[in-house]
Amino acid sequence: MNRFFRMAAGGAALLAATAMSVPMAQAEPKQGGTLTMIYRIIAGHFNATIASGTPTGIPATQMFAALIRYDDQWRPHPYLAESWKIADDGLSVQVNLRKNAVFHDGHPITSEDVAFSIETIKANHPFKTMYAPVTKVTTPDKYTAIIHLSAPHPAIELAMSSQLGVIIPKHIYGEGNIRKNPRNSQNLVGSGPFKLKEFKPGEYIIMERFEDFFLEGRPYLDRIVFKKMSESTSRIIALETGKADISPFASDPQELTRLKKSKHLTLTPDGYSAIGPLNWLAFNTTRKPFDDKRVRQAIGYAMNKELMIKILYSGFAKRATGPIHPGSAFYSSDVNNYAYDMAKAKALLDAAGLKPDADGIRFKTTLNFIPGGAVWKRWSEITKAQLKKIGIDVTLKASSDFRSWIKTVAGHDFDMTLDSVFNWGDPVIGVHRTYQSTNIRKGVPWHNTQQFRNADVDAIMEKAGLENDLAKRKALYAQMQKMVVEEAPVIYINESPYHTIYNHDRVGNPPTDSIWGTSSPMDNVYIKQ
Amino acid sequence: MSDAKNTTPSNGSPGDVDEIFVEHPFRQFVVMYMRNYAAVAGLFVFVLIVGAALFAPLILDLDPFEMVDAPLLRPGEGGHLLGTDNLGRDLFVAIIYGARVTMAVGGAAAGITLVIGLTIGAMAGYYRGWVDEVLMRITEFFQVLPPLLLAMVLVALFSPTLETVAIAIGVVSWTGVARLARAEFLRLREQEFVKAARSIGARDRRIIWLVIMPNALPPLIVNAALTVGIAILFEAALSFLGLSDPNVMSWGKLIGDNRDYLLDAPWTITFPGVAIFLTVLSMSLIGDGLTDAFNPKLRER
Numbered sequence A: 001m002n003r004f005f006r007m008a009a010g011g012a013a014l015l016a017a018t019a020m021s022v023p024m025a026q027a028e029p030k031q032g033g034t035l036t037m038i039y040r041i042i043a044g045h046f047n048a049t050i051a052s053g054t055p056t057g058i059p060a061t062q063m064f065a066a067l068i069r070y071d072d073q074w075r076p077h078p079y080l081a082e083s084w085k086i087a088d089d090g091l092s093v094q095v096n097l098r099k100n101a102v103f104h105d106g107h108p109i110t111s112e113d114v115a116f117s118i119e120t121i122k123a124n125h126p127f128k129t130m131y132a133p134v135t136k137v138t139t140p141d142k143y144t145a146i147i148h149l150s151a152p153h154p155a156i157e158l159a160m161s162s163q164l165g166v167i168i169p170k171h172i173y174g175e176g177n178i179r180k181n182p183r184n185s186q187n188l189v190g191s192g193p194f195k196l197k198e199f200k201p202g203e204y205i206i207m208e209r210f211e212d213f214f215l216e217g218r219p220y221l222d223r224i225v226f227k228k229m230s231e232s233t234s235r236i237i238a239l240e241t242g243k244a245d246i247s248p249f250a251s252d253p254q255e256l257t258r259l260k261k262s263k264h265l266t267l268t269p270d271g272y273s274a275i276g277p278l279n280w281l282a283f284n285t286t287r288k289p290f291d292d293k294r295v296r297q298a299i300g301y302a303m304n305k306e307l308m309i310k311i312l313y314s315g316f317a318k319r320a321t322g323p324i325h326p327g328s329a330f331y332s333s334d335v336n337n338y339a340y341d342m343a344k345a346k347a348l349l350d351a352a353g354l355k356p357d358a359d360g361i362r363f364k365t366t367l368n369f370i371p372g373g374a375v376w377k378r379w380s381e382i383t384k385a386q387l388k389k390i391g392i393d394v395t396l397k398a399s400s401d402f403r404s405w406i407k408t409v410a411g412h413d414f415d416m417t418l419d420s421v422f423n424w425g426d427p428v429i430g431v432h433r434t435y436q437s438t439n440i441r442k443g444v445p446w447h448n449t450q451q452f453r454n455a456d457v458d459a460i461m462e463k464a465g466l467e468n469d470l471a472k473r474k475a476l477y478a479q480m481q482k483m484v485v486e487e488a489p490v491i492y493i494n495e496s497p498y499h500t501i502y503n504h505d506r507v508g509n510p511p512t513d514s515i516w517g518t519s520s521p522m523d524n525v526y527i528k529q
Numbered sequence B: 001m002s003d004a005k006n007t008t009p010s011n012g013s014p015g016d017v018d019e020i021f022v023e024h025p026f027r028q029f030v031v032m033y034m035r036n037y038a039a040v041a042g043l044f045v046f047v048l049i050v051g052a053a054l055f056a057p058l059i060l061d062l063d064p065f066e067m068v069d070a071p072l073l074r075p076g077e078g079g080h081l082l083g084t085d086n087l088g089r090d091l092f093v094a095i096i097y098g099a100r101v102t103m104a105v106g107g108a109a110a111g112i113t114l115v116i117g118l119t120i121g122a123m124a125g126y127y128r129g130w131v132d133e134v135l136m137r138i139t140e141f142f143q144v145l146p147p148l149l150l151a152m153v154l155v156a157l158f159s160p161t162l163e164t165v166a167i168a169i170g171v172v173s174w175t176g177v178a179r180l181a182r183a184e185f186l187r188l189r190e191q192e193f194v195k196a197a198r199s200i201g202a203r204d205r206r207i208i209w210l211v212i213m214p215n216a217l218p219p220l221i222v223n224a225a226l227t228v229g230i231a232i233l234f235e236a237a238l239s240f241l242g243l244s245d246p247n248v249m250s251w252g253k254l255i256g257d258n259r260d261y262l263l264d265a266p267w268t269i270t271f272p273g274v275a276i277f278l279t280v281l282s283m284s285l286i287g288d289g290l291t292d293a294f295n296p297k298l299r300e301r
Helices: A002-019 A021-026 A054-063 A111-124 A232-240 A253-259 A293-302 A305-313 A342-351 A374-388 A402-410 A455-466 A470-487 B002-007 B025-035 B037-059 B091-127 B129-144 B147-157 B162-172 B175-188 B192-199 B204-240 B251-261 B267-294 B296-300
Strands: A034-039 A068-070 A076-078 A081-086 A092-097 A134-141 A144-149 A194-200 A204-209 A223-228 A246-250 A265-268 A277-283 A363-369 A392-398 A416-422 A490-495 A499-503
Touching: A034 A054, A034 A232, A054 A194, A054 A204, A054 A223, A054 A246, A076 A081, A092 A111, A111 A134, A111 A144, A232 A246, A232 A253, A246 A253, A253 A265, A253 A499, A277 A293, A293 A342, A293 A374, A293 A490, A305 A374, A305 A490, A363 A374, A363 A402, A374 A392, A374 A416, A374 B251, A402 A416, A455 A470, B025 B037, B025 B267, B037 B091, B037 B267, B091 B129, B091 B162, B091 B175, B091 B204, B091 B251, B091 B267, B129 B175, B147 B162, B147 B204, B162 B204, B175 B204, B192 B204, B204 B251, B204 B267, B251 B267
Parallel strands: A034 A223, A034 A246, A363 A392, A363 A416
Antiparallel strands: A068 A076, A081 A092, A092 A144, A134 A144, A194 A204, A204 A223, A246 A499, A265 A499, A277 A416, A277 A490
């Protein structure tokens, strides 16, 4: 196969001149066609104002527009908002809406809807920090909304983009309990480029082009079919045979290795820098012996992270070193990277008073892992084997399904667990939540489940969250990363190797041109043939 | 058991006395078993596997979960007899240790099968009437449920531990034993020796467990041997689907863990597969031998 590629590459240069006219003709996006997208999970509803997660977000960003959209360089662009301006004191944002924008039922999108959407998100969305500083949203006229803030909020622009800041119609979702609104999943009325045609729970979503979309000539696609395909093998076959055009969030190394060999497929890691997925080993810092930072650090040293990544991801993943994803502007590599060191690990455990007994066992503990997907199970087995070497006897605890794992971890009923957590663009949105002592909310998925409490870390995050000056903010986060890594409430292993796989013979303008990848509107995507 | 055999030599045909018959019944049994060479080979393989399982920690001072070398080494490479699996664990060590779990689950599941099946079958066959009706409808209910699916649901509901897996397998596979036991009891309860026991005032409990049961056992023992084989296959299937205890090494788990590497490293699946095949085959040959040994009609030949 490799030889073939080299030949093909050589041949391509020769063919380039003759083939010139063909790609030129294809470069012009054209109307029509169906894009078939496959994904592991299908959400129960698509109202992103009350739920996080990519299964909701990918379809939601097609059906609902946000005020702002981002390119792949972290630059914000107008979307539903024609323009916006953050006041000099950082305490308000004026948003000027497009005047031609209508919902899928024909009602104009007004500032009332913007105010309603932001208030709904603030009250219901799991990411509490996202709109926490918003005091109120005023509507001086039909197309102007002013978001008032109690303090400067550098994350506000990101919070107004992608699935985090979708605009929903007040006249549909304004009455009754929004969580129980049947139109979250059926007869949905959105603001985005595609409208819901059919939703079969657990199976597929069919979205159709919205004729009156506010961007002239968009979207190009007639229809998006979003299909659930939970088995890796079925996804591979669907992509190889051309039954599916695109598969986002592919991270299974077997899947990636195999599909890399297909001539008509492109694999790209682009489009995940805002999502910022990190995999780590988390401790319940309230349980003995993990309340002792030396024990947590010892485990950090005892894990051969490079070897794990090599074995688990066949070279597709990169090492993660701290709480902020390397794709973020706030990433700092100046942290202790817990280089594999058994002697150090043992010394730390000795110092913590955990001496080995006659069988060489220092203590017994348990490790939960995310069910489904061979990688997580392998992950936990490697961890078990590695920790045994320093005298920690780990019993693996399998959960019967994803929900029960979430319940266990969110309910603090664990010693150690593997976890995969996203950065969600700005540290205020996706990073603070994991370490803030004020965000220990039993029962809520992905809060500070480690129950980590450190006043210094709290203080520095609070300061960084209010700092509008980029350089100063970066410095604060660099300090925060160093402190968190030293305290080790979690041990960072790797970036989740998410790739978008698409059929380049069919898909034009693949949705990798944004930091949000497929969790951004695909109005620019078109079908080549 | 042998007492009961002495009083009731065969299926009520006391005229068939010949020279083999006058020997001690256990001796006859052994002789008959030994005549079936395939069954002897099966027993040999079985003893070998059980021996490996029992003495594994004495022979190999190694942890089957320890990552000893690079992943997916070929057999022989790096000094690993059968190579290494996808996480770099020694496949030979894993198979030897896997024998313990596989055998334990197989044995326990067969035990559960036998206990449930015998109890229900004995009650139905002995009491007949409405007891029989009710118990047989329950048995039929379990019979029509797809066994693997039911076992999967059970394991998924009650976290995948070794005990759950054994119980799940037992719960889904007792119906055959129940029907067999019922048939034996229906037949035996009309025999003279049972009537005799009843006439001297023996209670139901005594008749069921001490009078009829020993005579009903032979076909059930044969069945139990086969059940162990089926239970091992079941465990392998569940592990293959990821529904097994991740803390213990079993053959099915080895196959399940390595299935993604089927094309790159076929040996990681082949060796545990061969182990399962040999064990199940040996169980079925043993079952065959037991049938011969228990069958009085063959003794005349």
